[in-house]
Amino acid sequence: MSAERGPSTDAAARRAVIDRLDQFTASARTSLWKARAGLLVAGALLIPQAWLISQAMQQVFVEHQPVLQIRGVLVALLAVGLLRVLASAVARWSADSAVECVRHSLRATLLPRLVARGPRWLRRQSSGELVEAVTGHVDALEGHVGGYLPVRFEVMVVPVLILAAVFWVDRVVGMILLLTLPLAPVFMMLVGWGAEAASRRQLRVMARLGGHFADRLRTLGVIRIYGRAEAELEGIAQAADGLRESSLKVLRIAFLSSAVLEFFASISVAMIALYLGLSYLGMIDWRSTPLTLSVGVFCLLLAPEFYAPLRRLAAHYHDRAAALASAAELGELLDQDAPSLPVHASMALPSGLAPAVSLESIALRPSPSSEPVVRDLSLHLQPGEHVALTGASGTGKTTLLEAVAGWMPVDEGRIAFSRTPRIGYASQRPFLFQGSLADNLRLAAPEATDDDVLVAAEAAQVMRFAARWPDGLQTRVGERGFGLSGGEARRVALARLFLRKPDVLLLDEPTAFLDPATEQAVLDALLDFAQGRTLIMATHSRAVLSRFARVVDLSRWRVGEVRT
CATH class of the missing domain: 3.40.50.300 (P-loop containing nucleotide triphosphate hydrolases)
Structure with a gap:
C-alpha cells in the first residue's frame, strides 16, 4: 500500500514546491512579461532577417545583380538587425528587474517570518545557515527568474513561428524539424529530475558550510586560545571538499542536459543540410518546384535558430532545478508556525502613565x-x-x-x-x-x-x-x-x-x-x-x-x- 501511495505523495510534494516557486515569482509578473515580449519580438524578427539574407544572396550570386541595386534589401536587413538588438536589450533589462523584484520581495517576506519565530527558536539555529538561506538560497532563484522563465515562453512560441515559416517554403525541412523537436524536451525532463535532487543536496551542503565557517569566524578568538586552529582548518577543508564534489555533480548533470540537446540539434541540422545538398545535386527530387538558392539558405539559416531557444533553455535548466531545490528549503522555513506568544489583551484595570x-x-x-x-x-x-x-x-x-x-x-x-x-x-x-x-x-x-x-x-x-x-x-x-x-x-x-x-x-x-x-x-x-x-x-x-x-x-x- 505504501508503494502505491509513494509516487502520488512525491508528485504532490513536487507540485507543492512548484506552486511555492510560482508564488515567489508572482511579484515580478510585469517585468517577466516584458522580458518575454522582448524575446518573442527578437525571435520573430529572425524570420524576416533570414529571408532578407537569402534574397540578397539569390540576387547577387544567382541573378548577378550589382550590390547597389539591392541596397533596399540591405537597409531593411540593417533595420531588422537593430530592432532585434533593441528587443534583446529590453528583454535583458526586464529580466534583471524581475530578479531584483523577486529578491527584494522574498527577503522582505522571509526576514519577518524568521524574526517571528522568536528568540527561543533562533537560539537553536546556526546563524550561518540562516544567513545562507536569506542570501544564497534566495540568490539561487536568479537563473530561474532571469533566464529560465523568459526562455521557456520563447521556446513555446518562437520555434512554432520558425516551423511555420519553414513549412511555407519547404515541407521536407519542416517535417525534419517537427519530428526531431519532441526528442530533446523528453530527455531534458529525464535529466532534470536528477539535477533537482543534486541541486537540493548542494544547497544543503552550502548552508552547512556557510554556517560552519560563520560560526568559526565568530569564535576565532576562543579557537586560538584553546589551540584548535589547525583542527578547525582541517574541518573547513573537508567541508569545502564536500561542496566541491556536490558542485561537480550538479555541473555534470547540467552539461549532460546540454549535450543531449546539442546531439539532437546537430543531427537535425545535418539531415537538413544533407537533404538540401542532394537536392541541389539532383540526386533526389521531392519538390514540385526547383530548389532555389534563397530557399536553401533560408532553411539553413533558420534550422539552427529553431533549436537556439531550446539550447538556451538547456543552459538554464539546471537553474530551474536549483530554484526548485531552493524553494523547497525556503518553504520549510516559511511554513513553520511561529510560537504562541503572550497575548497583549485589555484588562479592567485603571490606566495611568504606564500600562498595568x-x-x-x-x-x-x-x-x-x-x-x-x-x-x-x-x-x-x-x-x-x-x-x-x-x-x-x-x-x-x-x-x-x-x-x-x-x-x-x-x-x-x-x-x-x-x-x-x-x-x-x-x-x-x-x-x-x-x-x-x-x-x-x-x-x-x-x-x-x-x-x-x-x-x-x-x-x-x-x-x-x-x-x-x-x-x-x-x-x-x-x-x-x-x-x-x-x-x-x-x-x-x-x-x-x-x-x-x-x-x-x-x-x-x-x-x-x-x-x-x-x-x-x-x-x-x-x-x-x-x-x-x-x-x-x-x-x-x-x-x-x-x-x-x-x-x-x-x-x-x-x-x-x-x-x-
Whole structure:
C-alpha cells in the first residue's frame, strides 16, 4: 500500500514546491512579461532577417545583380538587425528587474517570518545557515527568474513561428524539424529530475558550510586560545571538499542536459543540410518546384535558430532545478508556525502613565524539552509599579522577563497589559555590534540627536569609562562588545533603554559586576528614569533589593512583598 501511495505523495510534494516557486515569482509578473515580449519580438524578427539574407544572396550570386541595386534589401536587413538588438536589450533589462523584484520581495517576506519565530527558536539555529538561506538560497532563484522563465515562453512560441515559416517554403525541412523537436524536451525532463535532487543536496551542503565557517569566524578568538586552529582548518577543508564534489555533480548533470540537446540539434541540422545538398545535386527530387538558392539558405539559416531557444533553455535548466531545490528549503522555513506568544489583551484595570501588567497562573519552560521553571505563577502590577525578581540561579527570572517581553511562549495561563505597551528589555548579555559606542546607542532611537545620546550615556554611567578615552562615545568596539567589560556592556544596554523611553522596563541584572559606588549611581539614575513607568528587575544584589518596596522570590514559588 505504501508503494502505491509513494509516487502520488512525491508528485504532490513536487507540485507543492512548484506552486511555492510560482508564488515567489508572482511579484515580478510585469517585468517577466516584458522580458518575454522582448524575446518573442527578437525571435520573430529572425524570420524576416533570414529571408532578407537569402534574397540578397539569390540576387547577387544567382541573378548577378550589382550590390547597389539591392541596397533596399540591405537597409531593411540593417533595420531588422537593430530592432532585434533593441528587443534583446529590453528583454535583458526586464529580466534583471524581475530578479531584483523577486529578491527584494522574498527577503522582505522571509526576514519577518524568521524574526517571528522568536528568540527561543533562533537560539537553536546556526546563524550561518540562516544567513545562507536569506542570501544564497534566495540568490539561487536568479537563473530561474532571469533566464529560465523568459526562455521557456520563447521556446513555446518562437520555434512554432520558425516551423511555420519553414513549412511555407519547404515541407521536407519542416517535417525534419517537427519530428526531431519532441526528442530533446523528453530527455531534458529525464535529466532534470536528477539535477533537482543534486541541486537540493548542494544547497544543503552550502548552508552547512556557510554556517560552519560563520560560526568559526565568530569564535576565532576562543579557537586560538584553546589551540584548535589547525583542527578547525582541517574541518573547513573537508567541508569545502564536500561542496566541491556536490558542485561537480550538479555541473555534470547540467552539461549532460546540454549535450543531449546539442546531439539532437546537430543531427537535425545535418539531415537538413544533407537533404538540401542532394537536392541541389539532383540526386533526389521531392519538390514540385526547383530548389532555389534563397530557399536553401533560408532553411539553413533558420534550422539552427529553431533549436537556439531550446539550447538556451538547456543552459538554464539546471537553474530551474536549483530554484526548485531552493524553494523547497525556503518553504520549510516559511511554513513553520511561529510560537504562541503572550497575548497583549485589555484588562479592567485603571490606566495611568504606564500600562498595568497581569500574569495569570502562568507556566514557563526555557526550552520545549525542559521542565517548567515557573508553575502557576500569578502577579499583578499596577500602572507605574516597581517589582524586583530574586531567587537562586535557575528559578526562572530571565525566562519570566523574556515571557513578559514577548520573546518566550507561555505554556499555561496568559500575560496581558491594560494597553499595548512600549517595552524596553535589557538582558544579561546585551549584544553590541562592531562600531562606535554612539552607533550602538542609536540602535534604540536612530533619530536621537547627539545631545540625547550624551544625556542617556551620562544617566547610565557610560561616560564614567567613555570620558577616559580620546574619542569618547565615538570610540569603536568590536562585535559582541569586544573591548568592554561585562559591566560596561550592561551600562551601554541601559543607555539604549533610556533612549527608547519605554512604558515597561524589563531589566536582567543591570548592576551586576559594578563596584558599590557605580552601582548606586546607576540605580539612582534608573529609578529616577523609571518614575511613572512599570519596572520589573531581576537581581541578586541586596543593595538593589533594599530600594524596592515589592520583591518576588521565585525560589519560593510564590509572590510576596518582602523587604530585604
